[in-house]
Amino acid sequence: MKKETIAVHGSHLKDETAGAIAAPVFLTTTFERALDGTYPKGHMYSRNSNPNRTALEKGLAALEGASRGFAFGSGLAAVNAVFQCLQSGDHILMPEVGYYASYKLAEEILGPWGLEVTQVDMTDLAAVEKAVQKNTKLIWAETPANPMLSITDIKGLSEIAKKHGLKLGVDNTLGTPVLQNPISLGADIVMHATTKYIGGHSDIMGGAVLLKEDDEWAKRIERVQILMGATPNPLDCYLLARGLKTLPLRMREHSANALELAKRLEKHPKVELVHYPGLESHPQHALAKKQMPQGFSGMIALQVKTGETETREMAGKLQIFQQATSLGGVESLVEHRKSIEGPQSTTPGNLLRFSIGLEHVDDLWADLNQALNSI
């Protein structure tokens, strides 16, 4: 079946009580035990499993072409579950450009427990292969990657991973399961911050791990999910499963809006550079087209022909775009990355990152245009 159909039906939860078409929400912590000590409906306690979580995990796995899916209370909890499959003394390769907190988790929290991590330029396959050590167990990639929307060759990485007997994990938050499927490109593990596009309305924190094989790593992640306890609540799982149903439709529109705005921005005299994988001027456009044939998602980074102070002022002049971190919601957001990342940041001061929402493209353009013309 096609993505749209899987999105609507993949997380279906049949209501045995009333025949409701929409899934009931199982706001329960615990489930009834039979006299013989078994759990006839398959659930015992909601940290172990809950029908809404199971339905969400099933739907996500179906969309990613995965054997197993595990949902968590945040994207970072999902990243942590993958890293917990490693032992003290193991080594991970992580991208130089990627979600900052994922790296901090490996370095600051798991480092003292003996996990080794090296950052490498993942867009350079030769550099990745050179960075593989004897104790390397996992390559962790992210594509497209913030804030410059750089693209990493998943298939190329998977060949390196196979050659050296490593697992390849991909943070597919920006790609989403409808625009990009890392497993079909050779990845073993896919992670999502469901907080972003899958929730899609800026009202849920969540994460997920999807695995190609139901193997030792799946068993371990299941144990981490249960024993570390960073599980999502049933209502959030219900809302995320609902989000999945409109995800293909939303991603089409996020992508179309972003592509159109990127094209218009590129022609604006006040613009220095537009970073968007859908533009032919993007250095990795050909690779992006191969990995994301349906669209390039809704994130744009823009460098304006002015200094840092004026760039920040420009963000303040926007009327529709709200200044906030995060991405993937129906409402458009703008963020000055350098000032968020702090003094060690290598992000240019004249860069603004946009999460393009589902407003009409002409209204978004008018807003960007007036702000650009004001500087």
Ligand SMILES: *Cc1c(COP(=O)(O)O)cnc(C)c1O
């Ligand atoms: C937001 C995000 C995360 C972390 O997700 P949280 O839900 O905030 O923990 C990880 N990776 C990427 C690419 C993200 O955008």
